[in-house]
Amino acid sequence: MSDPHDRQFLEITRRQVLEAGTIVAVSGMLPVAAQAQASSSQLAPENGVTVQVRFQINGQPSVLEIDARASLLDMLRERLGLVGAKKGCDHGQCGACTVHIDGRRVASCLTLAAKIDGRDVTTIEGVGSADTLHPMQQAFIDHDALQCGYCTPGQIMAAIACVKEGHASTPEEIREYMSGNICRCGAYVGIVAAIEQAAPQIERG
Amino acid sequence: MRSLSYIRAKTVREATEAFAAAGEGACYISGGTTLYDLMKLGVERPHHLIDIASLEGADRIDTGGDVLFFGAGALMADVAEDEVVRRDYPVLAESLSKAASQQLRNMATVGGNLLQRTRCPYFRNGTIGAYPCNKREPGSGCAAIGGLDRTQAVLGVSDACTAVSPGDWPVALTAMDARIQLQGPTGERTIPIAEFYLLPGKTPHFEFAIMPGEIVTGISVPKTEAGRRSTYLKVRDRESYAFALASAAVALAMDGDHVRRAHIALGGVATRPWRAREAESLLNGRAIDAEIALAAGRAAFADARAGKHNAFKIELGARTLADAIMTAGRKMQ
Incomplete structure (x- = not known):
C-alpha cells in the first residue's frame, strides 16, 4: 500500500467499480419494472420446462407448477412468499437458507425444488407463532443471539435440528454441528448459549 | 442456467x-x-x-456381512452416525463427519461424494469464464499454474492441471481398499477404488473411470482389524466446515508393538485420493514412535512438486500424516 503506484491503481479500480456498480443498479431495475407489469396477471409464468410438485409446507398440502431449474429457496421466497429463509451465498456455504425436509435440516439453495415432490418441508414460518414462540426462538432473544438478524432464521432451523439429532450435548459439539451457519455479526457466543438453554426444553417436548 | x-x-x-x-x-x-x-x-x-436419489434400496447400509456395504444413495450423515462404522472404522466415520456441514451431509450421498469436483477457483470460474482451465475447457490452459495456487496440489500434478481432489470420504476409502460398484446400460462391474480416480496428465477433464450412462450403485470395504486402530486427521484454514489443506487417513494392523500392515492415504494435497505406499512400507514391521512417524510423513512427500504459494503443504502434509500415525498407534485394539 505504501507504493504510490499501488495507491493510484487502487483508486482507478475503485472508480471503475463504482461506475460498473451504477450500471448494474440501473440495469437491475429495468427487468424488475418489466416483471412488475407482467405479474399483474396473477402467477408469474415460469419460462423454462416446468414440473408439478405436491408437498406439505408447514403442515399444509400444496401443489405448484415450477421451473425444473428452480431452487427450493427461490420457490419458497418467490412463489410461496415465505421469505424467512434467506439467500446469503446461494451456494450452500452460509446456512442462511436452512429449512427442514422430512424433519432433517438442508440447504434450500442447493435443493432442486423438483426434489420436494412428496416431501414435508418446514420453514421458520412453521415453528412457533407470534404469540407462542418456539423455545429456540425465545432462547435466541434471551441470549441476544443475533445482531442484524439476517442469518437468524437459518440459525434457528439448524439449531432445532441440531438438538433433535442429539448433537447439542456440549458447547464444543454445538459449535461443530452448527459450523454450517455463518454469522458475520459474530453472535456465536450468544447462539451457543441459546442452544444450551433451549436443548433440554426441546428434548423434554 | x-x-x-x-x-x-x-x-x-x-x-x-x-x-x-x-x-x-x-x-x-x-x-x-x-x-x-x-x-x-x-x-x-x-x-x-x-x-437417482430415490432408487429403491439405494440407501442400504449393511455392516453385518464379510464386507461393509454402503448403498450409493445412503446419506453422508447416516453413514457417519452408523454405530458399527463409528466403533470399528473411525477413519470412515470421521472422514464423513469432518466433511461439509450437517445440512449438506443430510443431502449428499456417499456415492455422489465419490464424484465431487475440485474446488480449484479457476475451475469454478464458469459463468464469468475469464480464466482458462483445462478441466473445464480442455486445451484452454491452466491459470492456476503460476497463479493463486495456495490451495493447489503438490502430488500427482501435471503441466496441464494442479487441481486438488476435494473429498475426505474417498481418501478414507482409498486407505481401506474399498471397491466401487457400477451399473450401466451394459451391465454391472466392480472396480478397486485405486482404479476409479485418474491422474490429470494431459487430460485433466477425465477424472473418473466411469462410462457415460453408468451409475455408482454401491461401495464395499473389506473388513479388517486395522479399522479399530484408525483415524482421519484433517487440517483446515478454520476448525470446521472447510476443505482440507492437508489430511491423512491411517489404519494400522498391529502385532504387539509392531505394525504388521499400515493403510495410509492423503487428501487436500494431491490431484486424486493419494495412497502413500512409501510411507506404508516404511512403517510395516516397525514399532511406532515420533521419529518413524515423521519419517513416514516425509517419505509420502518425497516426490512432491510445489508451485508459487503452496510449498507449505509439503511440510504441513508430512506433519499431518505423522500426527495421524501417532494417533492411530495410541488407539487400543
Missing part, C-alpha cells in the same frame, strides 16, 4: 434407459450438492436431469 427437463427414476434400469433416451446433455443427479452448485456457476450445463 439453461432450461432443462427433470425426471425421477425408481430403479437403476429406469435411470439408465432414461439416460440413453435423453441423449446429449443427460446427467444423473443425486443429492445435487456438487452438480447444482456447478450449474449455478455455469460450469455444468445439463439439458436433462435424471434424479
Whole structure:
C-alpha cells in the first residue's frame, strides 16, 4: 500500500467499480419494472420446462407448477412468499437458507425444488407463532443471539435440528454441528448459549 | 442456467434407459450438492436431469456381512452416525463427519461424494469464464499454474492441471481398499477404488473411470482389524466446515508393538485420493514412535512438486500424516 503506484491503481479500480456498480443498479431495475407489469396477471409464468410438485409446507398440502431449474429457496421466497429463509451465498456455504425436509435440516439453495415432490418441508414460518414462540426462538432473544438478524432464521432451523439429532450435548459439539451457519455479526457466543438453554426444553417436548 | 427437463427414476434400469433416451446433455443427479452448485456457476450445463436419489434400496447400509456395504444413495450423515462404522472404522466415520456441514451431509450421498469436483477457483470460474482451465475447457490452459495456487496440489500434478481432489470420504476409502460398484446400460462391474480416480496428465477433464450412462450403485470395504486402530486427521484454514489443506487417513494392523500392515492415504494435497505406499512400507514391521512417524510423513512427500504459494503443504502434509500415525498407534485394539 505504501507504493504510490499501488495507491493510484487502487483508486482507478475503485472508480471503475463504482461506475460498473451504477450500471448494474440501473440495469437491475429495468427487468424488475418489466416483471412488475407482467405479474399483474396473477402467477408469474415460469419460462423454462416446468414440473408439478405436491408437498406439505408447514403442515399444509400444496401443489405448484415450477421451473425444473428452480431452487427450493427461490420457490419458497418467490412463489410461496415465505421469505424467512434467506439467500446469503446461494451456494450452500452460509446456512442462511436452512429449512427442514422430512424433519432433517438442508440447504434450500442447493435443493432442486423438483426434489420436494412428496416431501414435508418446514420453514421458520412453521415453528412457533407470534404469540407462542418456539423455545429456540425465545432462547435466541434471551441470549441476544443475533445482531442484524439476517442469518437468524437459518440459525434457528439448524439449531432445532441440531438438538433433535442429539448433537447439542456440549458447547464444543454445538459449535461443530452448527459450523454450517455463518454469522458475520459474530453472535456465536450468544447462539451457543441459546442452544444450551433451549436443548433440554426441546428434548423434554 | 439453461432450461432443462427433470425426471425421477425408481430403479437403476429406469435411470439408465432414461439416460440413453435423453441423449446429449443427460446427467444423473443425486443429492445435487456438487452438480447444482456447478450449474449455478455455469460450469455444468445439463439439458436433462435424471434424479437417482430415490432408487429403491439405494440407501442400504449393511455392516453385518464379510464386507461393509454402503448403498450409493445412503446419506453422508447416516453413514457417519452408523454405530458399527463409528466403533470399528473411525477413519470412515470421521472422514464423513469432518466433511461439509450437517445440512449438506443430510443431502449428499456417499456415492455422489465419490464424484465431487475440485474446488480449484479457476475451475469454478464458469459463468464469468475469464480464466482458462483445462478441466473445464480442455486445451484452454491452466491459470492456476503460476497463479493463486495456495490451495493447489503438490502430488500427482501435471503441466496441464494442479487441481486438488476435494473429498475426505474417498481418501478414507482409498486407505481401506474399498471397491466401487457400477451399473450401466451394459451391465454391472466392480472396480478397486485405486482404479476409479485418474491422474490429470494431459487430460485433466477425465477424472473418473466411469462410462457415460453408468451409475455408482454401491461401495464395499473389506473388513479388517486395522479399522479399530484408525483415524482421519484433517487440517483446515478454520476448525470446521472447510476443505482440507492437508489430511491423512491411517489404519494400522498391529502385532504387539509392531505394525504388521499400515493403510495410509492423503487428501487436500494431491490431484486424486493419494495412497502413500512409501510411507506404508516404511512403517510395516516397525514399532511406532515420533521419529518413524515423521519419517513416514516425509517419505509420502518425497516426490512432491510445489508451485508459487503452496510449498507449505509439503511440510504441513508430512506433519499431518505423522500426527495421524501417532494417533492411530495410541488407539487400543
